[in-house]
Amino acid sequence: MLTRSELRIEPSAELLSATRNWLAPVRQALGGDFLAAYLTGSVLTQGFDTRHSKINVLVISRTLGAEMLERLAKAIPVTKKAPHFEPLFMTHGQIENSLDVFPIEWLEMQERHLLLEGEDVLRGLDVPRTYLRLQCEHELRGKHIQLRQALLMNANRHVELSRVLAAAASSYATLFRTLIRLEGEMPPAESARVIERVADLFKLDAQALLVPHLLRYGGKPLHRQDIAPSYRRFLCEIDRLIGAIDQLRVP
Secondary structure (H helix, E strand, O other), X not given: OOOHHHHOOOOOHHHHHHHHHHHHHHXXXXXXXXXXXXXXXXXXXXXXXXXXXXXXXXXXXXXXXXXHHHHHHHHOOXXXXXXXXXXXXXXXXXXXXXXXXXXXXHHHHHHOEEEEEEOOOHHHOOOOOOOHHHHHHHHHHHHHHHHHHXXXXXXXXXXXXXXXXXXXXXXXXXXXXXXXXXOOOOOOOOHHHHHHHHHHHOOOOHHHHOHHHHHHHOOOOOOHHHHHHXXXXXXXXXXXXXXXXXXXXXX
């Protein structure tokens, strides 16, 4: 069984330094209301590349009123070259009140994060798992519809289809990790292993499910004639997965 510390890949010293430099004026603007700042998301996964992804930073404050937001807007650094940052600002109360609405997102952060500064607020969260299956099915059905629409509107635009698949890689990996949790397991740190485990658990075609991940992180584009068939196979496997989740009974 993996521990939480094994769920993340340690970022480089350069990325950590860049993040702390970005955080410094933000923390100063928050003053005494600052509670904690974390690295979250893909920056803590294998193969993270600042050319393709932003660095996710969760900043927790005691308050986020109108005056505080105005100060923050002026303080947030604008980066003209990579790495670029995507901050999420929340109050402690807002987090606690949204645990039942966004269980996937908070479980993701709770299981894979790196505390930069402040007190470890995430450690004490009790994320209810009651609605995990429902949120996962909801997200997968919505994304499946979006991908199908993109295929219909771009059937002969192979470059666009490839781009759409690659852009979907991260969000699908998040949902796949949730499915592994629903099966009572701790998801692996590497996204490729997550996808392969989901394929094994739900009797799906792993190679078809891996296409978005390989397009985004594998560094080897598909041949033009293979893009549309690969897209359709991925859609087919997601449709099969949705059917399996619909029948899944979680205690």
